[in-house]
Amino acid sequence: MSDTLTTDVVIVGSGVAGALVADALTRAGVGVIMLEAGPPVDRDQAVEVFRAAPAKVPESPYPNVPWAPHPTSLEIGVPGTGYFIQDGPDAFGSTYERIVGGTTWHWLGSTPRLLPRDFEMRTRFGVGADWPITYNDLEPWYVRAEREMGVSGDSNEDLGSPRSAGYPMEAIPTSFLDRVIGQAAAGIGLQVRSTPQARNSESSFNDRPRCEGNSNCIPICPIGAKYDALIHLERARENGARLVANAVVFDVLVSGGRATGVRYRTPDRTDHTVLAKAVVLAAHGIETPKLLLSSDNGRGVANSSDQVGRNLMDHPIQLSWALSRDPVYPQRGPGSTAGIDSTRERPDADARSAFRVEIGNDGWRFPIGDPTFEFTAPAPFPRLREGGNALARRWNEHVQREIRFASSVEQLPDPGNRIVPDFNNLDDIGLPRPRITFAVGASVRAGMADAAAVHENLFAELEATERNHSDVPFGAGHIMGTTAMGENPATSVVDAEGRSHDVPNLWVVGSSVFPTAGTANPTLTLAALALRTAERLVARL
Numbered sequence: 001m002s003d004t005l006t007t008d009v010v011i012v013g014s015g016v017a018g019a020l021v022a023d024a025l026t027r028a029g030v031g032v033i034m035l036e037a038g039p040p041v042d043r044d045q046a047v048e049v050f051r052a053a054p055a056k057v058p059e060s061p062y063p064n065v066p067w068a069p070h071p072t073s074l075e076i077g078v079p080g081t082g083y084f085i086q087d088g089p090d091a092f093g094s095t096y097e098r099i100v101g102g103t104t105w106h107w108l109g110s111t112p113r114l115l116p117r118d119f120e121m122r123t124r125f126g127v128g129a130d131w132p133i134t135y136n137d138l139e140p141w142y143v144r145a146e147r148e149m150g151v152s153g154d155s156n157e158d159l160g161s162p163r164s165a166g167y168p169m170e171a172i173p174t175s176f177l178d179r180v181i182g183q184a185a186a187g188i189g190l191q192v193r194s195t196p197q198a199r200n201s202e203s204s205f206n207d208r209p210r211c212e213g214n215s216n217c218i219p220i221c222p223i224g225a226k227y228d229a230l231i232h233l234e235r236a237r238e239n240g241a242r243l244v245a246n247a248v249v250f251d252v253l254v255s256g257g258r259a260t261g262v263r264y265r266t267p268d269r270t271d272h273t274v275l276a277k278a279v280v281l282a283a284h285g286i287e288t289p290k291l292l293l294s295s296d297n298g299r300g301v302a303n304s305s306d307q308v309g310r311n312l313m314d315h316p317i318q319l320s321w322a323l324s325r326d327p328v329y330p331q332r333g334p335g336s337t338a339g340i341d342s343t344r345e346r347p348d349a350d351a352r353s354a355f356r357v358e359i360g361n362d363g364w365r366f367p368i369g370d371p372t373f374e375f376t377a378p379a380p381f382p383r384l385r386e387g388g389n390a391l392a393r394r395w396n397e398h399v400q401r402e403i404r405f406a407s408s409v410e411q412l413p414d415p416g417n418r419i420v421p422d423f424n425n426l427d428d429i430g431l432p433r434p435r436i437t438f439a440v441g442a443s444v445r446a447g448m449a450d451a452a453a454v455h456e457n458l459f460a461e462l463e464a465t466e467r468n469h470s471d472v473p474f475g476a477g478h479i480m481g482t483t484a485m486g487e488n489p490a491t492s493v494v495d496a497e498g499r500s501h502d503v504p505n506l507w508v509v510g511s512s513v514f515p516t517a518g519t520a521n522p523t524l525t526l527a528a529l530a531l532r533t534a535e536r537l538v539a540r541l
Contacts, residue, residue, distance in 0.1 A: 007032060016102065016523060066267070066428035144531050180326075221388045
């Protein structure tokens with residue numbers, strides 16, 4: 001049994017991009033149906049699940065349901081396990097959620113802007129691609145996105161991205177650890193600066209409470225001080241949008257060169273149809289291309305360029321960790337409140353990738369976990385329950401001196417890095433899982449080496465011991481590319497508005513439209529682009 005729904009616009013995905021578009025459309029009086037593959041989440045229940053989880057990874061509070069499986073950190077790099085079919089020289093290390101609200105449930109909340117040079121990589125360095133828009137084109141939309149998401153930041157800080165307006169809220173206070181690292185950075189000619197972030201530094205903005213420094217922003221803010229997509233989902237629903245959860249879209253319907261709607265499958269394997277005047281895909285950098293390439297019985301839609309699914313990018317992370325000589329007291333405040341941004345600009349970006357240094361307030365949890373985790377290996381201690389009070393005291397002394405740096409390294413687009421639907425490996429409702437081919441590349445490896453050298457110099461200034469530098473890149477969770485925007489329909493998937501070159505009423509929002517990755521966490525940029533696309537869509541409707 002199936003049914004058919006009709007609306008003005010159907011949006012596939014309920015993360016930040018889809019939620020912002022839904023909110024903008026409904027405020028303009030446009031009818032909207034949103035389809036989300038996974039279920040809704042209750043925050044209080046998710047917090048309890050997280051507390052009880054033996055492995056406190058980003059995905060641990062959230063359901064991984066059979067009809068909408070998602071990748072998990074514990075499966076990455078383990079052959080034959082997990083949602084991804086890994087088929088490349090390097091494992092693709094980033095994950096995401098398929099739940100109502102998307103990956104904003106477990107994102108860190110950092111919101112730096114891209115730099116002007118990031119939009120002109122081909123012109124300035126002869127590599128990558130130029131965006132079809134400039135930084136100046138997007139700057140007013142950055143301002144709007146910061147207002148919509150509620151970003152706290154220091155408006156007097158120069159982070160390399162010119163601003164036409166200040167942040168909506170004052171900066172989240174930096175940590176004692178940040179100040180100690182700042183003194184060390186000054187010794188090697190670098191400067192630590194406050195990181196803008198979408199969490200409240202004051203009460204009641206967007207009806208959210210002020211950040212109380214719970215320190216587990218990844219995977220969940222227990223009080224909702226950090227922005228998540230539910231804010232705009234609720235606004236859209238109040239204005240008439242309909243949200244259908246547990247609706248896995250598997251086909252974009254096209255007739256006469258135009259999109260007419262989508263088909264989705266429910267957990268009981270029943271198929272349903274939504275007919276619409278326009279289709280918006282907001283299903284992230286893996287699920288959006290998988291959907292496009294799976295449509296029309298696997299023949300694909302909107303892919304005359306053969307670029308759908310190609311140019312998959314992340315910010316491969318160089319992780320380093322050590323013990324400071326003196327206590328620095330991590331585990332206070334958000335997961336990160338400051339970083340080093342001057343390393344994002346470099347004249348030899350054609351050969352050695354730029355990077356941004358994030359200072360972690362979470363000690364060694366990112367690289368190795370902590371002694372309470374069942375899966376931790378190798379670890380500096382056995383499990384706490386095996387060591388008693390003496391071990392607990394030794395662990396506490398250890399935690400007080402833990403330092404962690406994570407440098408997000410710029411990755412250039414490579415058409416060989418791609419995602420395709422694997423029709424030979426189906427999920428529980430008969431839909432293909434994503435097959436990923438991924439290689440980090442020489443310029444990223446060079447950038448990682450440079451980042452490790454900066455970390456080592458900081459450790460030296462801090463007289464740190466037990467210095468560790470990962471020799472493999474970690475995933476940043478920054479999934480970009482795969483439906484890149486561009487002026488030329490032969491080399492890109494959507495235009496500067498986010499509209500398909502092939503199907504004029506099919507739109508794509510999210511970080512999949514990025515032609516290049518830069519070094520900034522992508523959420524603010526994808527939010528700015530989504531707001532811009534929503535305005536263009538309203539005008540065309």
